[in-house]
């Protein structure tokens with residue numbers, strides 16, 4: 001039995017990249033899966049048997065355990081979300097960055113922040129703009145899809161993992177994906193050959209294969225920015241720099257807004273929590289409470 005990962009699903013066929021060799025097999029599901037009503041997603045790890053080695057065809061026999069599942073796009077086993085923002089055009093919107101960070105924290109994915117278009121402001125300015133986030137402990141890479149600055153570092157961060165890009169419109173997500181993907185098609189000839197046969201005008205989610213073993217979802221995730229599924233009481237927990245203080249307030253049910261003797265607000269005054277992050281927190285809190293529902 002072989003093991004591999006579904007990198008594309010199309011018209012009843014599942015394209016499985018073998019873990020043992022650099023080959024993509026065109027597979028079908030065993031009939032029993034239809035009766036059992038089991039869904040298979042791009043990103044799923046499977047066991048399969050080979051029907052014809054020359055034709056690279058096979059049959060999926062088993063679904064291996066899934067660590068995570070995202071619905072839009074439907075992808076299983078995502079290891080990290082790459083939040084792409086631009087240092088300029090569009091101007092870096094911190095509250096929007098905090099909203100994306102909150103969503104990804106709430107889903108429990110690992111996070112990499114990618115600041116693109118550094119060619120427009122210069123690396124120093126781009127880094128200064130993210131200093132608070134690096135202090136909090138977020139990993140940040142600085143890129144330019146235009147000059148290719150930082151693309152090696154980004155590729156390293158994608159190594160051996162399944163990543164999805166997310167971020168606002170116009171920041172360069174497609175440009176970065178295009179920079180990453182031609183390499184993959186050149187180096188993994190058989191992969192692209194098999195995949196091209198199934199290309200079609202309808203959009204289907206696919207994984208882009210990098211030659212360092214990294215996989216990247218070809219469409220951005222987190223297109224809905226609604227946060228009202230998050231409970232008021234857990235909001236501060238998803239702000240990493242607030243987490244350590246939330247248990248130390250005078251009141252157990254403190255929401256860190258207007259309560260007295262709030263340890264979070266004390267940390268804010270002492271400069272341990274950035275003012276702009278706290279402003280985002282208050283804004284999201286009132287949104288969750290239903291006082292302001294703009295999304």
Ligand SMILES: Nc1nc2c(ncn2[C@@H]2O[C@H](COP(=O)(O)OP(=O)(O)OP(=O)(O)O)[C@@H](O)[C@H]2O)c(=O)[nH]1
Pocket residue numbers: 116117118119120143144145146147168169170171172173174175176
């Ligand atoms: N100067 C500069 N321009 C860039 C860079 N990356 C992308 N752009 C430009 O920014 C514009 C938007 O890029 P896209 O790649 O379409 O951005 P996107 O994030 O995919 O946008 P949506 O498809 O709306 O989500 C295009 O005109 C790109 O040429 C960069 O690093 N530097």
Ligand SMILES: [Zn+2]
Pocket residue numbers: 246249250254255256257259261262263264265
């Ligand atoms: Zn408090």
